[in-house]
Amino acid sequence: MQVSITVNGKRYERNIDPRMLLVHFLREELGLTGTNIGCDTSQCGACTVHLNGKGVKSCTCLAVQVDGMDITTIEGLAQNGALHPMQEAFWELHGLQCGYCTPGMIMASTAYLATNPSPSEEEIRGSLEGNFCRCTGYQNIVAAIKSAAEKMQQEPVGV
């Protein structure tokens, strides 16, 4: 089936098998392998991307469902070579170790801040209910999101 999907600002036309998951479309059709796969039951959030600006799990979405829509992946988050404040904060505060959950964490948390720009620590922890990390114990992830939120309050950026 023919689809046209805009990813990170660029439009891609592809003829795909309808059963292809969005995450496989990104990774295998487009070579955007920054989006990872960590489970098969919609739990872990490693595959989180933005669909029309909202966080979604790309393993729980067929590519054909998003025909004509806009996707942003971790590869598209930095603008003009400048890291997004969330990326900066994860780096600054050691919010990652093996890095596998990180793209999903960053995409989920940037989407979350769009709905709640100034969350408490408890709210941040709650917002991560769909993103698992096995390395960091979450402590520095939470700190990074809090720090990014504060920076973004001072200097808003588009996501």
Place this chain on the structure above:
Amino acid sequence: MRPGKFAYHRAETIDAALELLTNNEDAKVLAGGHSLIPALNLRLAQPEMLIDIGRLENLRGIQANGSLMIGALTTHAQIETSAAVQQYCRALSAAVSKVGDPMVRNRGTIGGNIAHADPASDPPTVLLACDSIIHLQGPDGTRTVPVQDFFLDLFTTDVQPNELVTGIEVPNMSDHKTAYAKLTHPASHYAVVGVCVAVKMDGDTCDHAHVAIGGALPKAMRSPGAEAALAGTTLDDAALNAAAEALMDEIRAEVMGDVYAPEAYRTAMAGVYLKRAIRQALAS
């Protein structure tokens, strides 16, 4: 993570979707996909055809006009953030905010949720407590089903093979105090027990109460015993305890246990979360 093969049709109109459904016995309806796609990924479901109704925009959105009309394709996130829902039925806002996680709520739809009829899902319990009405459409036209008659069993509803859920009608509950209290499964985040209450107060006295329980049973159920125990009381501890006992007695024989929560625990938690729900409702 590798769905089996299927034919895919994107329906542009409800009629087109219904025609496809009628002509294809093994077709499944795809809305947000958050019940269906995980099953496809694990190949637990292998339908021959998917009918994608995700672009039927007239099935999306919330209208508040005497009652709430929530289109089947409305996402949990849309319901969660709707001021109208908050005003008409606070418990529904609360319940959808506990479905899955933020990403799941951005894609998952209320129609898909109830059509799937997962017994551990949150919204059905609220819909049941609030006497909601499910709107369906088939080749012969539309019909409505009271939610009490909609959920038949585990993953089984009254939706006929050639029908679509088009919307959910929730009465205006703003004259009730409503709440949804949930014991969350630590792995799935589904409900181990979810209790919804809607109480109508007359001064300090409870005129009547609606109580529904989900999570613990093959399908969400109302609790006539608990409702009777609460009506006419001041919702003091004695009344709450009596309601909890009544609820537990009603469900004890049917409660489903699992590795995390054996039957006896779930039964007891039904009582605990009933009390919590009432206290939350009164505090709201």
Place this chain on the structure above:
Amino acid sequence: MSTRIFGSGIKRREDPRLITGGAKYTDDMALPGMLHMAMLRSPYAHAHIKHIDTATAQGMEGVVAVYTATDLSLGAVPCAWLVPNSDLKTPAHPPLAADKVRYVGDAVAIVIAEDRYLAQDAADTIHVEYEVLGAVVNPEEATQEGAPQLFDDVPNNIAFRWIASSGDEGVEKAFAEADVVVKDRIVQQRLLPTAMEPRAALAQWNSGTGEMTIWCTSQNPHIHRFILSGMLGLAEHKVRVIAPEVGGGFGSKIPVYADEALAAWASMKLNRPVKWAETRSENYLVTIHGRDHIEHVEMAATSDGTITAIRGTVYAGMGAYLSTAGPGIPTILHGLMYCGPYTIPHARCESIGVFTTTTPTDAYRGAGRPEAVFLMERLIDQVARKLNMDPVELRRKNLIPPFEDGYTIPLGLTYDSGNYEVALDKALAMIGYADFRKEQAEARKQGRYLGIGVTTYCEICGLGPSQVAGATGFQGGLWESTIIRVTPTGKVHAMIGASPHGQGEETTFAQLISDEIGIPVEDIEILHGDTGNTPMGWGTYGSRTTPVAGAALVLATRKIKEKARAMAAHLLEAAVEDIDYEDGKFFVKGSPDKFKTIQEATLMATLAWNMPEGMDPGMEASQFYDPPNFVYPFGTHIAIVEIEADTGIVHLKRYVAVDDCGPQINPVIVAGQIHGGIVQGVGQALFEGVVYDEHGQLLTGSMMDYAVPRAEAFPEFELDHTVTPSPHHPVGLKGVGETGTIASTPTVYNAVIDALQPFGIKTMEMPLTAARVWEAMQRRNGSANGSTNGVHEGS
């Protein structure tokens, strides 16, 4: 003088690629002509294979080949820890089951197809006729008469029986003479390691050169090459194993599995690249599980609280086959640590390894040591309760006094250094122990149940002296090596054999080098993970990379430094003895203005226009390092929990950790290791546990059923540390990768039991789910219906 780079919490150098999606994990790789492999796995725990019909699959769209055991020419999957003096049985573990399957997930056939969807489609059509046999999932039951037998030549399913003892007579006597003896039956439930990246392999055979390249999710690519070359029948120098970015391991990526060997074999057979990538469901089914002990343990003490002996019998589930390091975990890494940080004079551990019709077990973060610390800390609390002593004072009374250079315990190990009481006191002060006891008493009056748990631990890591490896049957060495190469312009490539996968050594090792020779970290690249461009090493596990590979790195850097010093002396026309060094500069003593930088010395050594007599050109050093001993980090962890009286839900309110891993190269990275370790250990205490049904079906086969800890379950951890250098490491470093996991399980467990004291609860099975805790409280309240669900009342 500049701020010292050693000890500075600089930002990680691996992160830019990881936060932008630029990192390449194994499944991110694609090669022209690449095929995909899917596995057909047994749905039964134990069955004879009567017939396999692959005809339909063979003819399907996109299918290139279907293979079963009869097609293979591939060696068995070996076990590499052949623990001696244990009557170890090593029945063959065929890559594909031929006549019998022994656990749900045992591979029966592979399909190679043009894409992964088509491969799965075809695998689904393979029909296997099974004759189902009885399953046994409990390692203690598997040893009993009448239990299903997995292997004809392994009576009672006993894989090995191993004993560590300080002297049986002394142990017996201590128990006979004890004032108090406490006994417990501990179930160390099975755990799923759950590295966020599932396993994967991509194999490329080059028939022209006869070279095999395998990218795979490995913690130890050199061990993978060592074993895979044997399985494939290829010369080792023709096999290159690359662990690219690896998304966590926690032990689960140490073993060599059939899967990567099958992909490589298929690539040779088909002369095309073949990729296999596990799904999470497959990961839970076939990637190794951790723990799985049933332990009968007891502790003896005198009435004044002196612990006089500890002993235990462990039934350790090995699963259906012996995984790479499986037998070493419940023996060497467990039984020898029975004394912990205490002056216990008598100890004995008998470990019985048992085959069951379940997924093989192997090292999972901590590997044997969490189990040892757990039983110790649990028994100590029980002794304290019996003697009506404060559990902290009981610990304090039995702690080994401070030592700086060696303390030999009755089981034969010599701990390197320790100062246990200081860490204990620091943690007690942080948590406010005395105040808490008052708060707890007050809360109990109000029907609120608060509890505190304290663990004082030490652990063995930095594996280890190769002589000990050999003596304990490990089929490899445990040294590390490095090559440090300084380019003409003074940039560094440091190649290590170990293979970090999240631990941050690209940063900390650059700090180590920079600290020694003053080259800025930005100019230092740590290369690892590729057998093609790194020297041999045994891998990253057992908290060994920093203590062992880090030592090699420091010593190699010092060789560079000495060569640079000699070169600088030559250029400065001074004697080498007269050259001082500071901050990357070599200068004549007393004349710091007259200097040559390390970069200048390197350039001149590389140009070699004017070399000192007898010196070879270039600036490069290599170093092997075989540690003289293990390292023994230690510390105290304390947790406070509150239990919801009506639901049994355990809330972790506070968590204090004081750890001592010697000097810290990068305290931010050290803290990160501890944070993650704590959550994993608390996961075992409160949430995680594998459940099989009686047919050997895995009931916790997905993240829907197996509770991976989420952010919402934790408070902000409060960390501090003490610094006790290891006497035998060049810069005193110890490992810290596992301490959090080792300490946190008993800490939280003991806190919950403490909270439940009003209910008289003595012991419960983990995980301490809300249901179990609630049931325990009900039983004491006398209103439950007699279900046991892992709860045992106190006496």
